[in-house]
Amino acid sequence: MASSLKRIILGQPLATAAEKHERLGKISGLAVFASDALSSVAYGTEEILWILVTAGTAALTLGLPLMVGIVALVVIVAISYWQTIHAYPSGGGAYIVAKDNLGTLPGLIAGAALLIDYVLTVAVSTAAGVAAITSAFPLLYPWRVTLCVLSVIGVTIANLRGLRESGRLFTIPTYWFIGSMFLLILAGLWRVLSGTVQPLPAEHVTATHTLTIFLVLRAFSSGCATLTGIEAVSNGIPAFRQPEPRNASITLAWMAGILGGTSVGMAFLAHVYGAIPRETDTVVSMLARGIFGENLLYFNIQMATALILFLAVNTSFQDFPRLSSILAKDGFMPRQMANRGDRLVFSNGILILAAVSIVLLIMFQGSVNALIPLYAVGVFLSFTLSQAGMVRHWLKEERPAPHHILLNGLGAVSTGVVLLVIASTKFTHGAWMVIILIPIIVLVFLRIHRHYHLVAERLSLAGAARPRIGKNPVVVLVAGIHKGVVEALEYAKSISPNVTALTVDLDPTQTTKLRLRWAEWEPDVPLVVLESPYRSILRPLLEYIDRMERQGEGRYLTVVLPEFIPSHWWEHFLHNQTALLVKAALLFRPGKVTVSVPYHL
């Protein structure tokens, strides 16, 4: 039944040979790889305003210049990745670039940072997607956590079924979103130029902080969430059509341009409309309502926003399992992460990502605003390590080109400085969790790696002599004499000429009866009766086995247990689970082999 439920949810298993590889052009490539980055337009400006507004509404005027600064950073990072794409045409994720050029430890740090950020992308994008919906339909606001959890479960099932990053699936929502955003910005500009701007209702907000440099930097840090996802193209170069590096880098440039344009546009509109952030209505929703009125055009903006955010969630559902499987193949994560499930996807990674992000969404009550301080630390750490790795990469060349070193150096230094700004300004607001978690995850990676290394070493046949196993002694544990026991005895005799039957004396009457019947049925197998003053079956048995071991007979001692298999599961409760206990007790004693001979009723 469980199996057919699985079939209904996941579909029939796919053969390994059924794997398909789609090559993307620039148009479909932009659709597939840009959703994560572009979707941050939905909350980037708002998160800057959330910090500024704590110093009063007057401080909100800083929103636009801050966003311009962030877009400058977008340009620097994009140029850095342009170079990475050409240097690593087979895919240059931060883990690979950092590990190749800086060593294993920086690689693992980048890997840990990315895994954390994929989880946060799921949480933040889901929360923002649901916020887009609840802004349009305020009745749903109290159900936002439930909606978040259901969305994640939906994306999880789609990914377990093997939803691939296909141009077909992504093109329409991505371009719909881009079109809708440009429409909103252009309509807003038209209202500015035609002088028909009706500012949003001014609310009085009590300032709780003074406008310090620190607060401005914190606002900038929050806005840096805009940059997450910008590295996606460089991870996915092999998915492009030939010439891959060229197609990929052009796509990257387009993406950076669209991201920068829409982000600045949104910040400009927020400025002229005087948007003040609110828990129950997103800034994008306020602006769309202010510019279009609450009509179909408004609902179109909300729909497109929600959809691109769920696509961004989906991107993490591709990236997290893929990076986990790479780390697993390198021996830093459990091997099971590299197993492909029925539908050719890394199911374990998908399930772990879903579980952790659902926990986060419930803990933070589905609030983007509460999650954002945790975000971006990981991304910027991986940016810095990746760009620093590129600098090292160029330096290793015979005749390094100075502009290569310079551009990636600029990328490394600027993302590094921003990383320090983010870590220090958001530290007490939640970034500390990520900063503590990264080294812990790296330690776990190293511990796992050591274990696999040790196992491989211990199991290696190098210089090993072939073990000599003679005829081993076999003991059969019997409680009475019946068909199951006779089967077990015959089996024991078939595997060794040296068979002894053991019985534990729990009831002298029963034991005497057994001795008499034994002489009749099995005269050639000796029956040893073990005393058990404390009515335990296990203790006398283990003592006897220890004694045999000291006498040093054979390399292995085989313990045969007659086990009967009842027809119904509940019938197991009606029998002493002696076989199970014996097996568990012998599991940790070297040189003991337990064999259950089943007797089916």
Add this chain to the structure above:
Amino acid sequence: MASSLKRIILGQPLATAAEKHERLGKISGLAVFASDALSSVAYGTEEILWILVTAGTAALTLGLPLMVGIVALVVIVAISYWQTIHAYPSGGGAYIVAKDNLGTLPGLIAGAALLIDYVLTVAVSTAAGVAAITSAFPLLYPWRVTLCVLSVIGVTIANLRGLRESGRLFTIPTYWFIGSMFLLILAGLWRVLSGTVQPLPAEHVTATHTLTIFLVLRAFSSGCATLTGIEAVSNGIPAFRQPEPRNASITLAWMAGILGGTSVGMAFLAHVYGAIPRETDTVVSMLARGIFGENLLYFNIQMATALILFLAVNTSFQDFPRLSSILAKDGFMPRQMANRGDRLVFSNGILILAAVSIVLLIMFQGSVNALIPLYAVGVFLSFTLSQAGMVRHWLKEERPAPHHILLNGLGAVSTGVVLLVIASTKFTHGAWMVIILIPIIVLVFLRIHRHYHLVAERLSLAGAARPRIGKNPVVVLVAGIHKGVVEALEYAKSISPNVTALTVDLDPTQTTKLRLRWAEWEPDVPLVVLESPYRSILRPLLEYIDRMERQGEGRYLTVVLPEFIPSHWWEHFLHNQTALLVKAALLFRPGKVTVSVPYHL
């Protein structure tokens, strides 16, 4: 660590030979067997009043006559059991008497009824004991459920340690309680005779029912809880000194006398003092406060009451596991119920009783008043069956004595009528649960019995031919070639000349490598490579095994699995649990033996 914690709580294990048997005289016998019956004095009168008061305070005058009727029933039941004691000198519990004389089904009904009543005795007596404490210390009233649970846990641990029904333990609290009750009644009588009765404060109670015959019968039914425990002496005859039946029957007579005297005394006092039942103060506590004032004499009454009630709880902790073990030996309950634990007690029965009664106490919020409608149905059912069994017993004699038949007949008819009264008046208040539960339990008994019978039949060697097991084929599942695999192969070769290695092709590169190394290391064991288009290890393996089975080689097929045992438990998560999956899949296929050859790292 778990093991040493167990030693601290339960003490060192006791050897079977350490079992002691204490023989009781009449004085200590009364102490051991009367606590359950006598403890009902603590709540018997109160429960009658709880029902009557729903028809207004005027109806409370019926309390005394009803209690007189109940005491008449005590006398009838005691005379019936007097006869049982002489007929069954080795112990005449309801299950045995009903089974012997009426057949298995009535015996099982009596057994089920008794098991339910033991559970309820624990719940009701614990709740009443805690009520005696919270009446004296009202601050503790909000903690009553916690106190109930802690009390049950305390009694459970004492019983798991092997607290026996010893005269030494029981004599002081029982006689202290009897003495205290007589002191209270005599002091109350003195106040009546000296005209110094100060009635308890009259409260206005709104009548919610009219005083119908049905309500009076319901009050009578509630009071019938007084009779629970009266059968204890007849269950425990072998514990008495010789001549056992004489000592036991005299003890029974004393017990009935004391029970009757104190019950009527308490009902009389409640009448003259005009006691109105309340949730937070027991009737005994009100009377003691009214007669003595709130001084040491009052606290003495409450202490003695609480103590005898916990002794009554303890009695059930002896009876439930004992009856379960008898039912288990007869094959109506799981065999484990007859296993004696480290301290020579039937630990499983003790734990089940504790768990069920804790659940009841939490469900009913530790309220005697809420639990009482469930109580007494089981007791009276077992009384009726036991007395009816005795009538049948006498009829089977060659020359039956008419007075024997008459007295047990009177017992059977009167308890039978009361059973009907209880079942009908309390039905909607909770008795329905017990009435539904009894047949369900009996069905489970029968189902279990059928299972054991079937197993015995299937396993019987009668007419069975000795199975011929030739040399069986052995397959070894390998994923690579390392020390663990070599050990497993050598082991396989030691148990059979017919060994095949199987590998599932999940990665063509790995498989090719394996083939090459195989030819070098194990040229004499053929390596079969199984294709797995869906990346499953299990499916191709099971298909291969099915194919082998169809070719009909040998009676058994042995599957050897190399299994390495990591040094730390968490390291298990770093390895695919293939061995476990294969074992689980083969468990239900007849003729398959799985053998794990452990390799300790």
